[in-house]
Every structure is written in structure tokens, then in C-alpha cells.
Amino acid sequence: MLKPQEPLTKQLAPLIVFLAVIILCTLVISSRHTAKKNMPETLHSLEDRQLRMELSPFEYSDMLMEHDYREKSPFPRVDATLQQATGFCDNGEYAKAEDVLRTALVFHHTNLKLLSMLGSVLYLQEKYKDAEMVFRQQAFLRPDDTSVYNNLGAALAKQRKFREAISTAEKGLRMEPASSIAALNLSGIHSMAGNTDKAIEYFKKAYDMLGERILPLSNDPNFDNIRDRADFRKIIDQARSKSQQETQDGQ
Numbered sequence: 001m002l003k004p005q006e007p008l009t010k011q012l013a014p015l016i017v018f019l020a021v022i023i024l025c026t027l028v029i030s031s032r033h034t035a036k037k038n039m040p041e042t043l044h045s046l047e048d049r050q051l052r053m054e055l056s057p058f059e060y061s062d063m064l065m066e067h068d069y070r071e072k073s074p075f076p077r078v079d080a081t082l083q084q085a086t087g088f089c090d091n092g093e094y095a096k097a098e099d100v101l102r103t104a105l106v107f108h109h110t111n112l113k114l115l116s117m118l119g120s121v122l123y124l125q126e127k128y129k130d131a132e133m134v135f136r137q138q139a140f141l142r143p144d145d146t147s148v149y150n151n152l153g154a155a156l157a158k159q160r161k162f163r164e165a166i167s168t169a170e171k172g173l174r175m176e177p178a179s180s181i182a183a184l185n186l187s188g189i190h191s192m193a194g195n196t197d198k199a200i201e202y203f204k205k206a207y208d209m210l211g212e213r214i215l216p217l218s219n220d221p222n223f224d225n226i227r228d229r230a231d232f233r234k235i236i237d238q239a240r241s242k243s244q245q246e247t248q249d250g251q
Contacts, residue, residue: 150185
């Protein structure tokens with residue numbers, strides 16, 4: 001005996017729910033984009049910032065060259081989204097970069113590359129609380145990534161949460177003791193917090209690893225609290241002397 005056929009509306013219910021979710025996501029993203037359309041772009045380019053002490057060096061090229069993620073869905077592709085967001089950042093259009101990254105994360109909400117770039121884009125827009133939340137999610141998904149703790153510590157420091165910022169950055173340095181950027185970040189955080197002796201200690205560690213390459217990084221305003229100290233100036237003088245010597249040797 002044949003079973004009675006299910007009503008058409010019941011058969012189509014899953015499709016209707018799916019379409020409703022897509023429409024809702026589109027409306028939310030569209031409204032966010034409209035609200036941010038006239039936001040002034042006052043920040044420096046991402047390329048100018050990527051060697052600053054606040055965040056780990058952020059190389060888009062490395063991220064785009066990795067092909068460990070294969071997508072087969074018709075939704076926004078991770079590699080294409082990263083490339084598009086990079087183009088926006090190169091033009092200083094961070095709000096647009098944020099929008100395309102958030103759109104992609106609706107469908108790829110645990111993708112570490114998207115999260116890492118979104119966190120950095122939020123940080124560069126001075127949305128430190130939002131950046132903190134993204135970096136926390138990234139740390140939860142990948143607790144063995146030392147750069148995440150460096151970035152999270154920087155976002156916390158910008159909110160003057162110095163105690164947690166220091167403990168977070170120290171965790172990253174313990175995991176990777178040879179990280180000059182982590183040492184430099186800790187120096188800047190301690191300087192901002194008024195712990196000048198600790199700031200000098202970590203600045204010296206960074207210099208031991210970076211040598212004369214520390215000179216352009218030493219101009220960061222986060223080091224203003226230690227800039228006039230004799231031990232800070234001594235490190236800078238040593239770096240300059242080393243730079244001049246290498247220049248003469250190369251001639």
C-alpha cells in the first residue's frame with residue numbers, strides 16, 4: 001500500500017529556512033556597510049604598520065600562498081576574500097575590508113586566516129575591543145599559535161588592560177623565546193604601563209635579536225616613557241654604530 005505523499009509546504013520547509021538565513025545575513029551585512037560608508041579613513045596603510053610593535057608582522061602574501069584550505073561551496077571563497085580585503089587595505093579602505101571579511105566569516109566562521117586578518121583590520125581601525133574578541137576566538141581555535149598571544153596582548157594594552165596584556169604576551173614569548181617581536185611588544189607594553197625597568201629589559205632582548213634593525217622600530221610612541229633613559233639611549237647608540245659599521249664594510 002502506498003504511503004500518502006507529504007504536503008508540498010513540508011517538503012519545501014528546509015529550503016525556505018535556508019533562503020531566509022541567507023537573506024537575513026545579506027540584510028545585516030548591507031546595513032553595516034551603509035552605516036560605515038562615510039567613516040573617515042585616518043589610519044596609515046597596513047603595509048606601513050606591519051613592522052610596528054603593536055602587532056606581529058602580518059604578511060598577506062604568505063597567507064595567500066598557503067593552499068591547505070580547499071573550498072567546494074558556492075559561498076565566498078577564502079582565498080578570493082583575502083585577496084579582495086588586501087586590496088582594500090592597500091588603499092586604506094579598512095571598513096570595506098572589514099565588511100568582506102565578516103561576510104566570508106558568516107560561512108567560514110572558524111577559518112583562521114580570515115580571523116587573523118579581521119583582527120588586524122579591526123586593530124588598525126582602533127576597534128581594540130572588537131579586535132580582542134577576534135583574537136580570543138583565534139587563540140581558542142589554535143592555542144599553539146604564538147603570534148595570536150602577541151596580537152591579543154597588543155589589543156589588551158591599547159585598552160589599558162596592562163596586567164592581562166603582559167601575562168598574555170609573556171605566554172607567547174615563553175612559547176617562542178626567540179621571537180624578537182614578542183620581546184619588543186613586551187617592552188612597549190611595560191613602557192605604557194610605567195614599568196620602565198622591565199621595558200628596558202625586554203628592549204635589550206629585542207636588540208640582541210634584531211641588531212641595528214631595531215632603529216626604525218624604536219621611534220614608536222609606546223617607548224616614549226623610556227626614551228630619555230640613559231640605558232635606552234645606549235642601546236640606540238650601539239645600534240647606530242653597528243649600522244654605520246656595516247655600511248662602511250659594504251662599501
